[in-house]
Amino acid sequence: MNEVKNMNEFDIIVVGAGPGGSIAAKVAAENGYTTCILEKETVSENGRYKACGGALAWELVEEIDYPENKIGRIIESLELHHVDGSNYSKKGKGAVVWRSTFDKFLMDMAIESGAHLEEKNALINITNNHDMYKIEAQEGSFQAKYVIAADGVSSETLKKLQWPYFQSEDLILTITKEMSTSKTHIDNTLGNDTVHLFFGKNLIPVGYAWLFPKEKTITVGWGNQINLITNSRKEFDQFVNLEYVQNALVNSELSIFKPHLIPVGLRSILYNERVFAVGDAGGIVDPISGKGIPYAMMSGKFAIEAIMKGEKRDKLDKLGSYYEQALDRNFLRILKAKRVARDTIFQTDENLKKFLSLWENYRSSEIVMKKLMDK
Ligand SMILES: Cc1cc2nc3c(=O)[nH]c(=O)nc-3n(C[C@H](O)[C@H](O)[C@H](O)COP(=O)(O)OP(=O)(O)OC[C@H]3O[C@@H](n4cnc5c(N)ncnc54)[C@H](O)[C@@H]3O)c2cc1C
Missing domain, CATH: 3.50.50.60 (FAD/NAD(P)-binding domain)
Structure with missing residues (x-):
């Protein structure tokens, strides 16, 4: 050696x-x-822009001693929105970073x-x-x-x-748009320390969408299982046209648009x-x-x-x-x-909502390993 x-x-x-x-x-x-x-x-x-939400658990930030001045935003909570109007909140410290x-x-x-x-x-x-x-x-x-x-x-x-x-059922096609806006607007519409995830079978059959705030940018993302997509742009727009999302994106400017795959099976x-x-x-x-x-x-x-x-x-x-x-x-x-x-989780809206309500209080690994969905 x-x-x-x-x-x-x-x-x-x-x-x-x-x-x-x-x-x-x-x-x-x-x-x-x-x-x-x-x-x-x-x-x-x-360097090259990498399509990614850039969300990290705080334990990882601490473990690698990642400097705070390189963090896009410190996060304290996760808002889980189902498109039928039900909302769930999860507390937990994290960070959103630029991947470059x-x-x-x-x-x-x-x-x-x-x-x-x-x-x-x-x-x-x-x-x-x-x-x-x-x-x-x-x-x-x-x-x-x-x-x-x-x-x-x-x-x-x-x-x-x-x-x-x-396998195609193990690939999620994502679309990401980086939208530039002001910090005040983000704080007023999304909260100063919150990331937002959006679920619903008629919005995304197997996947979800998200709004991740950084300092002056909102990362708008959407991801669906690739073999279930008929028109990705149209389906992405259906998400962006939700009133909550429109409100957050008003007067913002598109700086980056990027599709990318996520593998969700080995x-x-x-x-x-x-x-x-x-x-x-x-x-x-x-x-x-x-x-x-x-x-x-x-x-x-x-x-x-x-x-x-x-x-x-x-x-x-x-x-x-x-x-x-x-x-x-x-x-x-x-x-x-x-x-x-x-x-199972993405099979029906009932299952999805059960998962979201459990996720408020448990880690997703606990929900799965303790079979909490079956109880
Ligand atoms: C839209 C989206 C949102 C995501 N959000 C999150 C999130 O919030 N939090 C999270 O933890 N994960 C998230 N992920 C997943 C995360 O981005 C990936 O799991 C992670 O980047 C994997 O790291 P990696 O090192 O395996 O590969 P990559 O980060 O993909 O790195 C691969 C590297 O290989 C290089 N490369 C490719 N081909 C060649 C070649 N022929 N020769 C030399 N170099 C090459 C590329 O340029 C790249 O730098 C997200 C993914 C996507 C698509």
Whole structure:
């Protein structure tokens, strides 16, 4: 480890500098692996816009010591609106962040730990040659023994390696609009510390919509299971035309419009021949809420820990089970149960409202694991 090799040869190549890739690269470099991150975009606070609500639990903000001056807004509560007019409130501290700023913060941690970043250098192809992967990138070729595929839901790495893709019922198509307005207007219409989620079978059959306030911007989002959509723009507009939403968006200006996919079911494999699927590339996302940032970060860490354990015990044939055991032990078992529960929750408006009323007082994982919907 860490010995000087051919300039483009590394122990580990991480493809993608999102939260999953950056944490994998940080943990790898800290533990002495020569690590290279290939990222197709520029990683900067003004870098590529990433469609994301950017909601984080406060525990995560504290755990990574994320600076308050980089937070878009501190949140104290969640308002859950059903379109038939019923409302539910959930208390809980969190933060809403801009992903370019957040991703840059995590990327800097990886670089400080010794990882090498190749930005604006996308993976184009990957082949497995005698225990080494060869990666063709836009600029140059690279080699590594291990590959972390952290390049998101449409992972080119896994596509080129011919891993199976997601089922259509496991993909949510989202549309995000960033609407610029004033802080006072946000405070008066949405509250100064509240995010809003909107549910209802005739609004969105399997999914939900949201208004997430940042300092002077409202992130307007909508997501529905892709195979149930007939006209996404029209369905998105149906949400935006709700009186509550119109009121919040009056006099605001569109700054960004972006569609993006969220995987809400796992890939059928998460590991094969020294390649690990991390974060969205593996579908490691909460199937009910679409929350993926913390799971991407944890899966990046567990992938590297699996390599360390396999090497230490001289059991490289066990890397996949070490990885999946760590995921399962920590959260994957719950995400799998949530994937099953999701079908029931979104089956009828009655079920949805029962879930929302339970969610006021319980974590969604408690509702699912304690089978509170059945009581
Ligand atoms: C609309 C929307 C709202 C969301 N809201 C939330 C939320 O509020 N809270 C939450 O926790 N989660 C949310 N999520 C989910 C969250 O965004 C993802 O789960 C998270 O970004 C996954 O991180 P990742 O590192 O796996 O992948 P990504 O963040 O997708 O990062 C992948 C990286 O790989 C790079 N890349 C892609 N292809 C290549 C290539 N060929 N070569 C090199 N690099 C490449 C990309 O440029 C990107 O930087 C939301 C998602 C969407 C779409």
